[in-house]
Amino acid sequence: MDGNLSANDISHIVDADRAHVWHHLTQHKPFETGEPRIIIEGKGMRVWDQKGKEYLDAVSGGVWTVNVGYGRESIANAVRDQLIKLPYFAGSAGSVPGALFAEKLISKMPGMSRVYQTNSGSEANEKAFKMVRQISHKRYGGKKYKILYRERDYHGSTLATMSAGGQDERNAQYGPFAPGFVRVPHCMEYRAQWDLTGEAYAAASVKAIEEVILAEGADTIGALCLEPVTAGGGVIPAPEGYWPLIGELCRKYDILLHIDEVVCGVGRTGTEWFGYQHYGVEPDFVTMAKGVASGYAAIACCVTNERVFEMFKDDTTDPLNYFRDISTFGGCTAGPAAALECFRIIEDENLLENTTKMGARMVANLWELAEHHKVIGDVRGLGLFCGAELVSDRATKEPMDEKLVAQVVAECGAMGVIIGATNRSIPGFNNTLCFSPALISTEDDIDQICETVGKALGKVFG
Numbered sequence: 001m002d003g004n005l006s007a008n009d010i011s012h013i014v015d016a017d018r019a020h021v022w023h024h025l026t027q028h029k030p031f032e033t034g035e036p037r038i039i040i041e042g043k044g045m046r047v048w049d050q051k052g053k054e055y056l057d058a059v060s061g062g063v064w065t066v067n068v069g070y071g072r073e074s075i076a077n078a079v080r081d082q083l084i085k086l087p088y089f090a091g092s093a094g095s096v097p098g099a100l101f102a103e104k105l106i107s108k109m110p111g112m113s114r115v116y117q118t119n120s121g122s123e124a125n126e127k128a129f130k131m132v133r134q135i136s137h138k139r140y141g142g143k144k145y146k147i148l149y150r151e152r153d154y155h156g157s158t159l160a161t162m163s164a165g166g167q168d169e170r171n172a173q174y175g176p177f178a179p180g181f182v183r184v185p186h187c188m189e190y191r192a193q194w195d196l197t198g199e200a201y202a203a204a205s206v207k208a209i210e211e212v213i214l215a216e217g218a219d220t221i222g223a224l225c226l227e228p229v230t231a232g233g234g235v236i237p238a239p240e241g242y243w244p245l246i247g248e249l250c251r252k253y254d255i256l257l258h259i260d261e262v263v264c265g266v267g268r269t270g271t272e273w274f275g276y277q278h279y280g281v282e283p284d285f286v287t288m289a290k291g292v293a294s295g296y297a298a299i300a301c302c303v304t305n306e307r308v309f310e311m312f313k314d315d316t317t318d319p320l321n322y323f324r325d326i327s328t329f330g331g332c333t334a335g336p337a338a339a340l341e342c343f344r345i346i347e348d349e350n351l352l353e354n355t356t357k358m359g360a361r362m363v364a365n366l367w368e369l370a371e372h373h374k375v376i377g378d379v380r381g382l383g384l385f386c387g388a389e390l391v392s393d394r395a396t397k398e399p400m401d402e403k404l405v406a407q408v409v410a411e412c413g414a415m416g417v418i419i420g421a422t423n424r425s426i427p428g429f430n431n432t433l434c435f436s437p438a439l440i441s442t443e444d445d446i447d448q449i450c451e452t453v454g455k456a457l458g459k460v461f462g
């Protein structure tokens with residue numbers, strides 16, 4: 001840390017925070033006697049708090065966002081230069097970085113063609129939901145309006161996205177929700193609903209979705225919205241064979257496929273730019289946010305294929321036949337300027353390749369830890385996006401008490417490594433440790449994270 005804040009400055013900042021800041025996802029009672037954590041500075045994989053304590057950040061800014069790491073001057077310079085030239089103009093007009101970034105993004109997404117810029121993942125998902133509804137009104141007499149979402153998936157914090165929320169504890173006390181959202185079963189093999197494994201389990205999971213479609217009436221279903229790897233619901237990659245069947249199902253019933261890449265997008269899963277690209281599935285909508293500009297500026301996108309786009313311009317006699325939507329901050333130019341530079345960094349530094357290698361190392365390290373710590377029931381992951389599910393009994397898979405899971409996270413923090421855990425997500429299942437270090441992670445970083453987790457498990461469980 002460069003020390004340009006004095007002890008007096010810091011104590012004033014802490015007082016101001018305790019007096020006035022409402023932290024996200026936080027119960028504030030403990031701050032009446034203790035201090036909130038304030039992150040002052042970051043460089044590469046590391047951040048420093050108000051006490052000068054250094055942490056290795058294994059969750060890229062807490063919520064899998066700062067994918068290219070902290071302290072990137074080239075991104076700051078790109079944003080600065082753009083802000084001086086033009087900070088903003090409403091998205092009804094184009095901008096230089098907006099056009100260049102859309103071109104870059106689409107070059108990474110064969111089959112897709114249009115980028116609608118917004119400023120959060122929730123908002124990007126709502127844009128897709130609105131498009132589905134408008135398509136239903138224009139082409140299906142308003143009947144094909146329902147949106148299917150999956151148990152354990154999350155699509156955002158607004159009321160419409162929570163209506164598509166598969167995490168009951170997260171949704172508790174915020175209802176009633178919007179009509180027209182229908183839940184389908186999860187595909188988590190570790191907690192399988194049927195006595196099947198592998199491709200047979202995948203087929204049963206997709207069959208279960210088909211049963212929901214038939215029960216609701218296929219002519220009422222507009223879209224199916226899925227995370228490529230469920231994130232906050234437990235870090236759950238789908239079983240082998242799941243995605244091609246999902247593609248077939250959508251084609252069979254004329255259902256638009258919406259892939260929520262808010263977490264997985266832009267390299268997080270390694271090798272490919274987007275999670276869905278591992279599986280050869282062809283989406284109609286892809287939404288993305290966190291890694292798009294690595295948190296250096298707020299930008300999210302709802303990307304569609306040309307088939308969807310065409311439906312919003314093919315009837316010039318209808319004054320309503322265009323997407324009548326605006327996102328004020330979707331016109332900010334800092335977002336695409338930062339995103340362009342992030343994409344350059346990912347390409348020039350071969351970060352997709354690094355993510356694959358380091359992700360494999362992390363999964364292997366976590367399985368090795370499982371040999372010594374019986375509380376690790378399962379390890380899952382794709383790229384630098386990994387989870388370790390803690391159980392109190394491996395045979396019955398009884399989920400570990402969430403207070404003990406939180407203690408593991410706290411012990412890691414005390415030893416200077418910030419990790420995450422599923423939190424207020426699925427009732428009784430807040431038991432998965434989450435890891436999403438930046439795509440620049442080195443072998444030493446991965447080993448340090450896993451060694452620290454091993455020590456923390458030892459402290460909490462013996």
Ligand SMILES: Cc1ncc(COP(=O)(O)O)c(C=O)c1O
Nearest residue numbers: 120121122154155156262263289
């Ligand atoms: C899969 C997924 N979709 C959507 C969102 C919502 O994004 P935002 O918080 O930017 O609104 C999140 C946030 O964590 C997410 O994990």
